[in-house]
Amino acid sequence: MPESNIGKYEAVLTIGTVAQKLGVAVQTVRMYENEGLVLPHKTNSGRRLYSMHDLERLRCIREMIVDHGMNISGIKRMFSLIPCWDYMGGVDDDCLSCPVYSEAIGPCWNVRDVGEKCIRATCRECDVYRLDVSCHTIKNIVFGRVAEGKIDKHKSLLKTGEEKSL
């Protein structure tokens, strides 16, 4: 099937196809999965299937490694900056005790002991996982939304920082 006919989030690509498209070994793709950078769909028989969105995520990861000299830890930290709470109803008591909110330990879809409201979320179908995150968009995702006034708490934190620096 031509790529253009495939729905962006449809899990149809095998790990072999993904590896071939990226020009890497299958083990490399599996390693990215083990590191929690990407979440392939798993069939009942345990077969992994990837979507075009997963493929784009992996292309971005390859770009960060090959062209920008980042390592896996750096990429995890970069993904950890995504303000997931903004997509999950805003900061609440769940978030205040959630490691994703207070630490930079990795993408929220890869963290255990997240807040109650997220613990039952199906991460592959979550708006946060489905964001088009890349080296080119991460800044907008982390700061652009703040500038749009969508994260009031962070907006006020920024303002406090600005005032302090005056």
Ligand code: SF4
């Ligand atoms: S993962 Fe944690 S910080 Fe993110 S929305 Fe869920 S509870 Fe809040």
